[in-house]
Structure formats: C-alpha cells, structure tokens
Amino acid sequence: MSDVVLRATDLVKTFTDGETETRVLKGIDLEFRKGEFVSLMGPSGSGKSTLLTILGTLLRPTSGEVELVGKVLSRLDDREVTRFRNQHIGFVFQFHHLLPRLHGPRERALSLPSTTKG
Amino acid sequence: MPFELSVALRYIRSGRLQTVLIFSGVAVGIVVFTFMAALINGLAISLTDNVIGNIAHVRLEPRTRPPQLLGSRDSVTPLVAVQRGDEPRANINGWRAVVQMVEAVPGVTRVAASVTGSGFIQRGERIVPVSVTGYEEGKLSAMVDLAAGIVRGTATIGPGDVLIGVGIAEELGLTTGQRLRLRSDRGRERTLVIRGIFDVQSANLNDRLAFTDLGTAQGLFEVVGAVTRIELKVADIFGAPALAERLAGMTGLEAIDWIAENARLQDALTAQGNTGDLVKFFSVLLIIIAVASQLLLSVMRRKPEIGIMRSMGITRSSVTWIFLLQGLFIGLLGSLLGALLGYGFSSVLAQVTLRPDGSQGLPIDPALGEYGLAVAIATVASTLAALLPARIAARTDPMEVITQ
Ligand SMILES: Nc1ncnc2c1ncn2[C@@H]1O[C@H](COP(=O)(O)OP(=O)(O)OP(=O)(O)O)[C@@H](O)[C@H]1O
Ligand SMILES: [Mg+2]
Numbered sequence: 001m002s003d004v005v006l007r008a009t010d011l012v013k014t015f016t017d018g019e020t021e022t023r024v025l026k027g028i029d030l031e032f033r034k035g036e037f038v039s040l041m042g043p044s045g046s047g048k049s050t051l052l053t054i055l056g057t058l059l060r061p062t063s064g065e066v067e068l069v070g071k072v073l074s075r076l077d078d079r080e081v082t083r084f085r086n087q088h089i090g091f092v093f094q095f096h097h098l099l100p101r102l103h104g105p106r107e108r109a110l111s112l113p114s115t116t117k118g
Numbered sequence: 119m120p121f122e123l124s125v126a127l128r129y130i131r132s133g134r135l136q137t138v139l140i141f142s143g144v145a146v147g148i149v150v151f152t153f154m155a156a157l158i159n160g161l162a163i164s165l166t167d168n169v170i171g172n173i174a175h176v177r178l179e180p181r182t183r184p185p186q187l188l189g190s191r192d193s194v195t196p197l198v199a200v201q202r203g204d205e206p207r208a209n210i211n212g213w214r215a216v217v218q219m220v221e222a223v224p225g226v227t228r229v230a231a232s233v234t235g236s237g238f239i240q241r242g243e244r245i246v247p248v249s250v251t252g253y254e255e256g257k258l259s260a261m262v263d264l265a266a267g268i269v270r271g272t273a274t275i276g277p278g279d280v281l282i283g284v285g286i287a288e289e290l291g292l293t294t295g296q297r298l299r300l301r302s303d304r305g306r307e308r309t310l311v312i313r314g315i316f317d318v319q320s321a322n323l324n325d326r327l328a329f330t331d332l333g334t335a336q337g338l339f340e341v342v343g344a345v346t347r348i349e350l351k352v353a354d355i356f357g358a359p360a361l362a363e364r365l366a367g368m369t370g371l372e373a374i375d376w377i378a379e380n381a382r383l384q385d386a387l388t389a390q391g392n393t394g395d396l397v398k399f400f401s402v403l404l405i406i407i408a409v410a411s412q413l414l415l416s417v418m419r420r421k422p423e424i425g426i427m428r429s430m431g432i433t434r435s436s437v438t439w440i441f442l443l444q445g446l447f448i449g450l451l452g453s454l455l456g457a458l459l460g461y462g463f464s465s466v467l468a469q470v471t472l473r474p475d476g477s478q479g480l481p482i483d484p485a486l487g488e489y490g491l492a493v494a495i496a497t498v499a500s501t502l503a504a505l506l507p508a509r510i511a512a513r514t515d516p517m518e519v520i521t522q
Pocket of ligand 1: 015016017022024042043044045046047048049050051
C-alpha cells in the first residue's frame, strides 16, 4: 500500500554505558499512514524519546529498519540523512531548545535554505 | 545570501564586546606587523642612503700586477716576499678618454676622476693622519654629499683650498680661513687654506677625510698628469655589481662596486630583516591564537544552537563553513582596520620624531608597511585558525543537545 509513510521493523536500541547494557527498545514494529494522527504514550523512561529520535533520523537503531517516505534510512550516509531530515522532518523539542536571538519565523526559515540546494 | 554566510555574519554581529575585542586583537597584531615593516624597510633605505651618499657606487682603479718572475723552472716553487711600498704607484694615464667612454655607458649618472693618497696634518706637537682626495674641478659635490654636512664655511674649493672633517678640526683646533700644512706620504708638502669643515655623520670619516682640488693632490702624490681612480655614481645602485663587471671589461681597469666594499652593511641589513621577520611572525602567531581561542569559546557557547541546526538538517559542512567564514571575516576586516591604524601610527611616529632641522629621527617609511601582504597573511592565518573550532562545531551530535 503506497499510503504508508513510515514503517519500522524489529527496532532494537541498546545503550551501553561501560559494563551496563540498557535494552530500551526490544523489537518494535509499526506502520503510520498518510493523514494519520498518532500519539505515543508510556511512563517516564519507557523509551518514547528514544523511539522518536530514531524515527526522526537523529539516532541510529542497534538493529532493525526504518523506512520513511520510501527511503530505507540505514542505507543513507550521514550527509544524506541530514539532507533527508532537512526536507521531511520537523521537531517540537521536549525542552526549550529554541535558538536564542531568533524569532519564530526565522527559526522556521532555517530549514528552507538547504532545501533549495536539493 | 547563502545560509552559512548569513549565520556567520549574525554570529559576528551578536558577539558585541567579544567581537570588538577580537577585531582589536587582529588589528593590533597588524599594527605591529606593518609598523615593523615600515621601520625595517625605512631603516634599510636610510642606512643604504647614508652609505652610498658619500661614496662612489663603482670605483675604477689600475690593476695591481703581481711581480712577474723572469724565466721559470717547473721543478721549483719560488717563494717571493714583496714589500707593498716597493711596487710602483699605479696610475691611470689616459684618464680623460676613460672618463669620456664611461660617461657614455647607460646607467652611469656621474663620473669624476680623482687622486687619492694618505698624508699628515701637523700643528704644533700634534700630528693627524689624513686621507686626501682631490677631485676634478666641480666634481666634489657630485661624488660626496657635503652640502648638508658643512658645519662651517663652504663646500666649493679651488686650487690651494682644503676641506677637512670636523674631527680633524677639533683635534687640531683649526677653523675656516686658517692655513694648514699638509705633508703627503711621498714627502711633498703644501700649505692650504681651510675653506670648510664638514660632518658626514661618521666619526671615522670625520676624523680622517680631507678634500683638495685635483692639481694639489697630483702635486702631493706625484702623479702629475694622471689620476689614481675614476669614481662613478649609477642610477640603479643594486645593479652596480653587474655594471662594474661590464666597465672592467671595457676599460681594462679594476672595477670595485659599493656592495662588495660594504659586505658588513649587507650583513647588517640581512640581520635587521631577519629580526623584523621574527617580530612579524610572532604578530601573526598572536592573531592565530586570538582568533582560534575566541572562536573555540563561541563554539562551546553555541553548542545547543549548533545541535538544533544539525537536528533541523543543516549539514556538517555547512556548520564548518559558518565558522570558517567567521575566521575569514575577522581576519579580513580586522587586518584592514589594522593596516589603516598601522599607517596612521607609522605616519604620526615619523612626524613626531622629526628633528628640528627637518631630518628624520626614526627612519620609518609609512609607505613601506607591506599593508597588502599583512592583510593577505592575516586573512589566510585567521581562516586557518578557524579550522579547529569549525571542526569541533561540525562534530556536534544533535543528540547531545536534545537529550539534555
Ligand atoms: N544516551 C543514553 N545512554 C544510556 N541510557 C539512555 C540514553 N538515553 C536514554 N537512556 C535510557 O533509556 C530509557 C528510555 O529513555 P527515554 O528518554 O527514551 O524515555 P522517555 O520515555 O522519553 O521518558 P520521559 O517520559 O521521562 O521523557 C531510560 O531508562 C533512559 O535512562
Ligand atoms: Mg522523553
């Protein structure tokens, strides 16, 4: 079906901090369709932010695949992922990560210039 | 305007005090650089001028021939001791023809024939050894820049007149209008009238130089009808060695150029130049350190912003360019400001140190501050200094910022 815009298959994310391994995502499968409104709920520390940063291309999963608007993310290199992010993704951050000294419209304009480069 | 440029300019403008400080830092570095260049170059010119103002650029003298052995035997190496004074004094006999020939050579500006020798001036108990030079009539001022250095009397002399250095005058308590007896190393004596006393800014020369007319010197040194040397001034002083070689070939005389005669001046100029280069090098190093540390600080302070930009899809190379462009602007604008200030500083200092008589106290030449070179070097150095901060900025991981 072509109206699937996001598909994740068997997503695993493990954080290794010295000797301790934290398995946060343990094989997640999901599919979002065009026009769908999805909310992700869970207790603090359950891995919401981790999942969203992976789906938002900021973080790479330990294993598993993410396919966004027809692109398989694991096949893109750092530069291509950055371009992809610029063209397709918007974040609303959990904290106030707004750029200092920039006003709303200008901050939004940030994502435009490199878009025009292709 | 490209995105990277607009962010770089915004970062520079928003720095306020930091921006003012870093621009001042670069500007001060360039003031030091250009001042040093103006001083060293000015000093080189003034030293060279001082030296060549009072000497011939090229001197033609008869070749001194080593005594020839009559008959030789290959099996023996003869050992010969020659006493200097035993050689016949070498003169230039057909000198008028040589002067005419040399005057026609392009690049030669002035030519004067002279007789030179040593002698003594005696007054009471005191004897002062002197080096006497007699020029053709009217040629003294063409060869020696005495006009500015005359402290008493005049620089124009005729037969029977003499000019002496201020050192000789002081040693013997002589003044203009008085007579003195000059005895040559040939044993000839003349009584001469002191027409002028000069100061050529060299104690060594002031203590032993005396000038007469050609006829007097010919009589004193027994070279009647001939001269002992022909002196030349040339248009291109640094081309003197090449010209000297040509003249030697043309005339068959020995040609000695001023550069060969003043090897120590060349050494001094080279040493000065090296010192200047060292100071310039350190001023550029200062600029590099200042720019690098300022931008590094800026990167650390803006880490969160850089992280947000990265998460919005601004590439690492864009982030690198944002900081390289800052380095470029700081270097370019800071050094242009510094070049302007440096020119002003050198000009003011050159003015302030002028002596009452209008001569220069500090031989600074503001026109020789190497401003273009300074701006080019500072711009390149500042951009290179931005390389490390730019790389650190580009390595910012958006996750670092977002998960905090
Ligand atoms: N970089 C990391 N290194 C190690 N462990 C991490 C890292 N990031 C997250 N974790 C751990 O992964 C788990 C999930 O964290 P995450 O931030 O995804 O939870 P969350 O659901 O977003 O919680 P909250 O509702 O408080 O925002 C937590 O136990 C957290 O300690
Ligand atoms: Mg969270």
